[in-house]
Amino acid sequence: MSNTSIMIVGVGGQGTLLASRILGNTLIGAGYDVKVSEVHGMSQRGGSVTTYVRFGEKVWSPIIEKGGADIILSFELLEALRALPYLKPDGQIIVNTQQIDPMPVITGAAEYPQGIEQTLAQRSRLTAVDALALAREAGSIKAVNVVLIGLLASRTSIPREQWEETLRATVPPKFLEINQRAFALGYEYQ
Amino acid sequence: MKPQLMIGNAAVARGAYEAGVRVVASYPGTPSTEITESVVQYPDIYCEWAPNEKVACEVAIGASIGGARAMTCCKHVGLNVMADPVFTASYTGVNGGLVIAVADDPGMHSSQNEQDSRHYAEASKCPMLEPADSDECLAYTKAAYELSECFDAPVFLRLTTRVAHSQSMTRLSDPADVPLRDYVKNPAKFVMAPANAIRRHVDVERRTLDLKAFAEETELNQVIGHGAKIGVVCAGISYLYARETLGEQADYLKLGMVWPLPEKKLRDFAAAHETVYVIEQLDPFIETCARSLGLNVIGKEAFTWLGEYTAAMIRRAVLNAEDAPAPAADVQAPVRPPVMCAGCPHRGTFYVLKKLGLTVCGDIGCYTLGATPPLSSIDTTICMGASIGVALGMAKARGPEFAKKLVSVIGDSTFIHSGITGLIDVVYNKGINTVIILDNSITGMTGHQDNPTTGKTIRGEATKQVDLELLAKAVGIDRVRVVDPFDVKAMETAVKEEVAADEPSLIIAQRPCALLKYVKYTGHCRVDPDTCRNCRVCMKLGCPALTVREGRVVIDTTQCNGCGLCVNVCPFHAIEKEGE
Known part of the structure; x- marks a missing residue:
């Protein structure tokens, strides 16, 4: 069996680390060899952030190469575009349609590209979702990460209960209810 | 025990725990920080954030001499700071095992250079192990203690960013019961005056031969x-x-x-x-x-x-295989460099420095981002603590007129790390420099570690707090003032007055990091489109929440935390806190 590679991309501060933790722990629960790689530190300060998650029978490198991702889970539109070269030719993208302007756009040195969704749709199996709206519906805009994990979960063969078990083990009890709602809204998104 | 998914750094900490380590002292530095942070979960290990890597290493050396297994952790450039004690600890050897975990950063994800720490092993003649994944991080840490005690040498454990920060399956065991070794006074081994060091050097060279023989045999x-x-x-x-x-x-x-x-x-x-x-x-x-x-x-x-x-x-x-061109290799996406967070206290200071057009010698921390547009304030960044010495050197080279258009900016933790000595140099050698301590009450960039100015230890216990004002006065700075960087008018006045003075001065720009749990900004700011004259002064702040849509300034409420700095800088009172 060949390995599966999932890339989680977003903007520092969006909660990609929690998402990768839920994903990683669920995959171990399902009995896979798992490697998760992310970079902490400077890039976390509002910059582009990337987490690589690879799983299968035996995983060597923790890094995903260009053209190597089966799934890209993107927390932001522009970051999905940036990650596109990493997608396999038949890969799928799940993207939150939220737009966060990077500093070169804010200063006027660059423009936020138009028509990103169309570009992504032409080159991948695309699911675009307004995860911010669903997170708001769940009770907190901070739950964007769990909405997206819910959506990703619905595309895997791992049973829903297993994801929900990890969620319970990973999220502080105070925020569990909101996150359970967020997960459900993502999982059931059509 | 069930294998766990752990980052390499946490696995090193677990390895230290299983090896019976009693003392861990470090200074934070990406990508090594989480080793020491992970040690906190083991209550029986004494751990601390030291003021800098040199002190941290000395604490670990002392613990080792005292009979305990000890560890110090740093990033590659931190090893430069601790190099002095390391080279001599190589001569003294150890009592309890001593491991120096050092994390290199190929690709410079979060560093100012790309140095290769392996040279330090050869130069200091201390063996170095290098794990590939988290399971090896744990196993090699334990092996390093065996090696350290067997060969009477400090042992390096070298990580790189991807090993330190990647999670992989890690096999755990119970901690070993390693008793504290006896401490026996032994000046011939631990007093490295020339007569003793000359003899110890012979031992070091013999040890290297033994280690070479071991390298041929070991399953590592x-x-x-x-x-x-x-x-x-x-x-x-x-x-x-x-x-x-x-x-x-x-x-x-x-x-x-x-x-x-x-x-x-x-x-x-x-x-x-x-x-x-x-x-x-x-x-x-x-x-x-x-x-x-x-x-x-x-x-x-x-x-x-x-x-x-x-x-x-x-x-x-x-x-000799060329890859097929990656699909979509042609896509163009504007870069998204890291930025100071919404609500960052440093933003107010840099806004003022940019406005006054000063030359700014910067330092290592989140505020290094003050070099990037639109704030673009910083002229130099070299290493931890360098902002003050570099500014003094520039002032001595170019004279007092230049010095009056020059400031150093340095964070609270970095100032303690190695800024104090620079400040003393300014006073002692009659500099007229102005230093701004960006006191955000935490070590920010590495992810919120306490330091001697925060009044808390690594375990969150209350402790004595360094008083920066008193410290500056004690070393001979007579002009010391504390300013809120979000009060941009007061900040501007303070900077203008202090750089103009004919004596050294210190401004403490005091406001806590916006990401600290006790900092509670609420609500959002809002631009009133009727009052806004589109002058774009607010856009000079480089706040990630302030952007332009269809030619008008708008505030992205998903990014805004309501800190109110933009309210303070708007000349037409067109920005308000919602609900106020």
Whole structure:
């Protein structure tokens, strides 16, 4: 069996680390060899952030190469575009349609590209979702990460209960209810 | 025990716990910080954030002399700071085992240079182990303590960013019961005055020979054979990259010990293969050794000295295989560099410095981002603490007129780390420099570690707090003032007055990091489109929440935390806090 590679991309501060933790722990629960790689530190300060998650029978490198991702889970539109070269030719993208302007756009040195969704749709199996709206519906805009994990979960063969078990083990009890709602809204998104 | 998914750094901490380590002292530095942070979960280990790496290392050395297994952790540039005690600890050797965990940062994800720490092992004559994944991080940490006590040497454990920050399956065991060793006064071993050091140097050279013999025997250095014609010599993460890419098309000499290197093993491996590649990031450390043995290996001529390696690079170099162009390689996406967070207290200071057009000697921390547009304030960034010495040097070179348009900016933790000595130099040598301490009440960039100015220890216990005002006065700075950087008018006045003064001065720009739990900004700011004259003064702040849509300034409420700095700078009172 060949390995599966999932890339989680977003903007520092969006909660990609929690998402990768839920994903990683669920995959171990399902009995896979798992490697998760992310970079902490400077890039976390509002910059582009990337987490690589690879799983299968035996995983060597923790890094995903260009053209190597089966799934890209993107927390932001522009970051999905940036990650596109990493997608396999038949890969799928799940993207939150939220737009966060990077500093070169804010200063006027660059423009936020138009028509990103169309570009992504032409080159991948695309699911675009307004995860911010669903997170708001769940009770907190901070739950964007769990909405997206819910959506990703619905595309895997791992049973829903297993994801929900990890969620319970990973999220502080105070925020569990909101996150359970967020997960459900993502999982059931059509 | 069930294997756990752990980052390499947490696995090193677990290894220390299982090895019976009693004392861990470090200064934070990406990508090494989480080792010491993870030690906090083991209540029986004494751990601390030291003011800098040198002190941290000395604490660990003292603990080792005192009979305990001890550890200090740092990033590659932190090892420069601790180099002085390390080189002599190599001579004294240890009592309890001593391990120095050092994390290099190929690709400079969060660093100011790309130095290769392996040279320190050779230069200080202390053995160095290099794990490839989290399971090895744990196992090699334990092995390092055995080695340290067996050979009477401090032992380096070298990580790289991808090993330190990647999670992989890690096998845990119960901690060993390692008793505190006796402390017996032994000046011949621990007082490194020349007469003793001359004798210890003999021991060090003998030890190196013993370590070389050990390197040939140890299972840390293993041949993984598939009967291939291609041989690959590698260590750490490079092994995983090579293994992923080349699979069973190559045999591997995987080195778990990168200094001293096993010369006979290298010779035998080279002799058994038609083509031998040395795959190592950064400097040709193993390659240079192989070449000195007269071995015909392929190294840096096929690979790069720069940055991180990739599978594609290895495919190209070893298999001569060009990858198909990546799909969508043509997409253009504007870069998203890191920025100061919404609500960052440093923003107010840099806004003022930019406005006044001053030359700014910067330092290491989140505020290094003050160099990037639109704030673009910082002229120099060298290393921890350098902002003050560099500014003094510039002022001495260019004279008092230049000095009056010059400031140093340095964070609270960095000031304690190595800014104090620079400040003393300014006073002692009659500088007229102005230093601004960006006091955000935390060590920010590395992810919120307490330091001597926060009044809390690594375990969150209350402790004495360094009083920066008193400290500055004690070293002879008569002009000291504390300003809120969000009060931009007061900040501007303070900076103007202090740079104009004919004596040294210190401004403490005091406001806590917006990400600290106790900092509670509420609501959002809002631009009133009727009052806004579109002057764009607010856009000079470089706040990630302020942007322009359809020609007008708007505030992205998903990014805004309601800190109110933009309210303070708007000349037309067109920005307001919602609900106020």
